[in-house]
Amino acid sequence: MSHLLEVRNLGKTYRSRKGWPWTPKSVAIEPLSFTLEAGEILAVMGETGSGKSTLAQIIGGVDTATSGEILLNGQKLHSNNYPQLCNNIRMIFQDSENSLNAHLNIGKQLEEPLLFNTQLTAAERQERVNLTLQRVGMLREHWEFYPHMLSSGQKQRVCIARAIILEPQIVVADEALVALDPSIRAQIINLMLDLQKDMGISYILVTHSPQIVKHIADKILILYRGKMIAFDKTDIVLEDTQQTYVQQLLHEHLKQNIQYNSDRSAKIAD
């Protein structure tokens, strides 16, 4: 049986602009392999400069790898095969403010991936956009809105709508939950989990919040200076007390909890 996504010996090196042809290249990601199944959430963790964003961008098709290959459902993924890439893997970026086009209204913005990747007619496209807007908890009236008229949470919802409109199998979220307010962040996490339940999407979540990872991730991949030092199921990685770096990254922060008894009142639902 083939996996949904299989990454084999994927590596990325950069040649610096200065230096001789034989000066060693700087390594962003050392060759690494991992697999992802349908309906799973994979969390990619690591500190700044560990290559986690590069990895997300390579999988999302924004960047190309220098070695190794990515297999999607057993088929090799080419970075220039746009229909295959766009229909199956979509990205959400960190800054929803800047990743939307300020000149287009929300409807046109969501219509664009359909225009480029499907043969739907105008009426079908409109139907699909309306459906997707409702799916992410917005109204069909938002079609006419421009990004500056929306709040940050709604913009993030539009970004998610743009990612799921082609019904992909994998959504890569690059630090998508960092810049949000707590109440909006909880709403977006709920939305992502609901979408996963409805559509069976797999997520690759690049984040540095141990709490979020512990709560929603099925698997954790930890990068340290471009090297993969851990890849396993969440509870196994969390119980791993051998590696000091994993300890540093996860345990210290999970220990810092506020004492709070939550059974006192339970009226705040959902």
Place this chain on the structure above:
Amino acid sequence: MQLLDIRNLTVEMQTAHGIVRVLDKVNLQLTEGEIHSIVGESGSGKSLLAKAIMGFINPNWQVTADRLWWNGQDLLAMTPKQRRKITGRDMAMIFQDPNAYLDPNSTVEQQIVEAIPQGDVRGTFMRRRVDRKTRVKRLLHRVGIRDHESIMESYPFELSQGIAQKVSIAIAIAHRPRLLIADEPTTAMEPSTRLQIHRLLARLAVSQKMSVVLISQDVGSILPETKRLTLLYCGQLMETGPAHDILSEPAHPYTDSMLRMSLQTQQELPHKARLPTLPGSIPTLRHMPIGCRLGPRCPYAQKTCVKAPRATHDRQRVYHCHFPLLDSSS
């Protein structure tokens, strides 16, 4: 004696759609050497409160207060010059993005030297130069940078976020202020860097007898050493009081839901379960609800919530709610 005493601070903004009240009767008391956390989501006016204290005020804002006292002196009655003198001597502020706040054109050393007060170094030209250099080194050591040689010579773009934030703290404490306002100093940082900055701020508060006002978005990311906590929502004061009491027994529905939403408090929640959250989104300035501004999102809201609730004083804490979760009799 109170170092900072604010009563009923109101800030009104002149916008194209009329006057909007962005801070509504906020109280804040601060004693020396105390860490006070202000928690609120975006648009809650927490940065505006800091700006009002520091006096960074736009001409079309109207700041009124029953009392805005610093160390027994009325800040609002002063001339701008007098006020600037006090602000410059006693207060300092650090911001969210240190790389944007530091000057990209000069080295770390030049920037810290600039912040050292003129009167602190005396003597001949050479003497002053050497003194300044040792002071910069000492400041860098105090904020936990051991490798002072290379850091002093580097430009802000060469520094990592954590180091840059430490440098900006070094600049802020160069004139030994009595109050440091930290406006979301760790929001976009990794957990390990955040921990370092938090430990540094807590240590400085103790060793320098400096009061720290820490502004933060999330109840989960406040300092464990926080003495008092204030929660703001859309410019209204929700709850204020000793941090320990509030965190263990919130009286206001907003505090309660903030604690529930923060993943730090959710230990027994099953894996991948839906998180509790407040419905709806934060209202914009143009569409502020009347009365209690939390009203439309509050799960406990009733008819009376269209009137702004009066303050309830319960021992050391104050909350504004018609239907508090706490029995004031108990």
